Amino acid sequence: MPRKLAILAAAIAIIAAAVFWFITTPATIAASALPAHTPDLTNGKTMFYAGGCAACHTVPNQEDKTRLGGGLALKSPFGTFYAPNISPHPSDGIGNWNEANFVSAMWKGTSPAGSHYYPVFPYPSYQRMKLDDIRDLFAYLKTLPAVAGKVRDHDLPLPFKLRRLVGMWKLLFLDGRPFAPEPSRSAQWNRGAYLVNGPSHCAECHSPRNRLGGIVERQRFAGGPDPEGGDGGVPNITPAGIGSYSERDVERVLESGDLPDGDSVGGAMTAVVANTSKLPAEDRAAIADYVKSLPAVEGPKKP
């Protein structure tokens, strides 16, 4: 009898492992699934600045924001992440990637080697991006200087070191849905909604996260503690936080970093503004239109 039980237990364990392996398999997009496309480099550049790629991927402490050699350390409750080299360098960067590799990374959070990226790379937002925007961005990245130097591995303790577990995380927090426009709203509002929730990934910092590191959806945009562990916080960008701002005030923050009270933005937002300041003015206006339309939501109580 105990022998039969042992066999049963072993069988269950094997099945469970197989199921785990199956459901945590990284998803990819096949090259054959991509229709013909002629890249629009101007749009690619807009996506580059809307996405704020440079904010994390430029080599730290240098003026040239187009050298995407990576290396910036990002602290988190799960360990320290190091932004990789996404310059077109063939071996150290993404020079050898094809379009399908890039689309898989942006939409599915999967690397060309077929492993999971950690969601510190904000693909839960990038999955909303239009295919053409991603392909234009890829074409634009290819025009930037190749930077040599591989970035060190992330510094994560167990169990977070196990990338396969990210597959479970994705089941919980990656829905695979593209951006859905709101037909009753204006074209400007929809453009803003797309930028904010897609490429610009505002919610990734401006929302509280649960213990698994997923965004608390009902408090989306309501700010929260500093994800890097500092004793400051991230501001609430719903009317509960910036209700006194006009749309013009929001535009100005994104344009010059100037706040309505004469102060200027600081912390990580400084690097964000370095990107949004280079967007077309209409896009900043669209973001402001959308942000000012958000419902007021109270953020987590400060300790």
Next chain:
Amino acid sequence: MIRPVLAVVVLALGATALLAQSDPIATRRALMKGNGDQNKIATEMIEGKRPFSLDDAKKIFATFEEAGEKAPALFPDNSKTGGDTAALPTVWESKADFDARLAKFAKDSKAAADATKDADSFKAVMAEIRKNCGGCHQTYRKKAS
């Protein structure tokens, strides 16, 4: 007549110095608040909510210059905590860079005052000056919330 004026000036200077010594946190906050107030006026002029005035523009840059010059002395080692401050420990970890940035801010502000002739030149010069603000606030100030 000159003597009482002089006495008042000396007294005022002394009081400022004493305040700076006794409460550097409050003093540097007041300086930054002054910058913010002037910066707000600059925005209003640039966006046409207030007519451009060369005198006001000069005052803005004079305020900035003064803040850049005075601030480095207002972060003594004993002022890391103990008051209402958003200064990060990085200020003291890389004090030389911090001081250099403030010195650059003062120098740029002085040059900006000289370069401002009218509304257009003021707008262009302000855009440059403002890059100094984020440069320090990114690294040396606690995240706002």
